[in-house]
Amino acid sequence: METFTYFLYIVAFGLFIYGLSGLTGPRTAVRGNQIAALGMLVALVATLLRIEHNWVLVAVGLVVGTVLGVPSARQVKMTAMPQMVALFNGVGGGAVALIAWSEFRTSGAFADTAGYVAVTSMFAAIVGSVSFWGSLVAFGKLQEILPGRPIGLGPAQQVVNGLLLAAAVGCAVMAGLGGASELWIGLVLVLAAVLGILVVLPIGGADMPVVISLLNALTGLSAAAAGLALDNTAMIVAGMIVGASGSILTHQMAVAMNRTIPAIVAGGFGGGGGALGAGGDDGEERTVKSTSAADAAIQMAYAAQVIVVPGYGMAVAQAQHAVKDMADLLATKGVEVKYAIHPVAGRMPGHMNVLLAEADVSYDALKEMDEINDEFARTDVTLVIGANDVTNPAARTDPTSPIHGMPILNVDASRNVIVLKRSMSSGFAGVDNPLFYAERTSMLFGDAKKSVAEVTEELKAL
Structure with missing residues (x-):
């Protein structure tokens, strides 16, 4: 029995490693998780076979864990x-x-x-x-x-x-x-x-x-x-x-x-997204340029390429499905749509990838920062949906900024930028974003899901 259990352990470890290798790409991530989960099941069986247990307590533990874990995992919002x-x-x-x-x-x-x-x-x-x-x-x-x-x-x-x-x-x-x-x-x-x-x-x-x-x-x-x-x-x-x-x-x-x-x-920075006045956080008076769903639709409909930059604001609004519908409509008009994914956009690693995969966005359209940054200068319209710190040009230009030196998406190099936000509040780092006041930037205020849906309706009317 001991030899058999060690054989099962070896099988389990192989499944762990093989499953982990599947997590290197979105196409194989689901299968990788399933393979690793199978490995854990094999390891659990091997452990139960190897050691004498109070089987009643084991059964109670499995039932309690299942009752608490499965509904929580299935019902949690993205x-x-x-x-x-x-x-x-x-x-x-x-x-x-x-x-x-x-x-x-x-x-x-x-x-x-x-x-x-x-x-x-x-x-x-x-x-x-x-x-x-x-x-x-x-x-x-x-x-x-x-x-x-x-x-x-x-x-x-x-x-x-x-x-x-x-x-x-x-x-x-x-x-x-x-x-x-x-x-x-x-x-x-x-x-x-x-x-x-x-x-x-x-x-x-x-x-x-x-x-x-x-x-x-x-x-x-x-x-x-x-x-x-x-x-x-x-x-x-x-x-x-x-x-x-x-x-x-x-x-x-x-x-x-x-x-x-x-x-x-030692102690990070960031206040969770505090409110800022129109003048920014340095006291300098600046103004932003607002736009409408109709104007945004016209800009994107006549663009050759549109890049969507998702952030936590898209997650909060659950706007990923609306974004996918808008992108599909733009594609029918001959517009190429890509998605720029920053490594720390959202609140956990891969947060944006998970949301967009849930909306059936093509994996080929998801571009990592190093892959997409050179594209912004050739992009007609960049649509920023609730992303703040990962698009902040102060990371490159302001040595006094808390995020100076942080690699960012070069959104400010685009010919036109449309930012979807509820308000002028800062990002999670708690610092102002000069991108919002740039000459080529327009702000579309409101709930991201509603705003994207309005843009989609305007696109249909064009």
């Missing part, structure tokens, strides 16, 4: 997907922390276990607890239960965080010495929980996509550590895959924002 990703990731970290606590109790406080079991269990307890509570804070910021702006202790923040980490490690050492009181493991979990909260609270909303990815990587590493303690091969391999891929993604997203991970953890 706009709330980042929150669900943060929440589900946090649950994983919390589970690992509880596993570490359970290992402490069942092993007699590590009295008769190998030293590596105590070390990996305490590592899992600290990192899992940080991930759980940090993910809850990220969920609260994304759900707007908590303010999106940084909330911290100012210059003392990193000192406090360092003391909390040192205290958690110290308690972990005491808990791991063997035969220690359960008070020590309790202190480890509590101190790590406070640390997780205080690490994420000072991070501004603009950095939330990176934070979600970082917490996901931490959850994977904690799961791998727990797997070492339990001698569970599936947890080791799956945790390392999640930890490694999450770490790579975190680095890539930080590069896409011209930010460093230590700078993000």
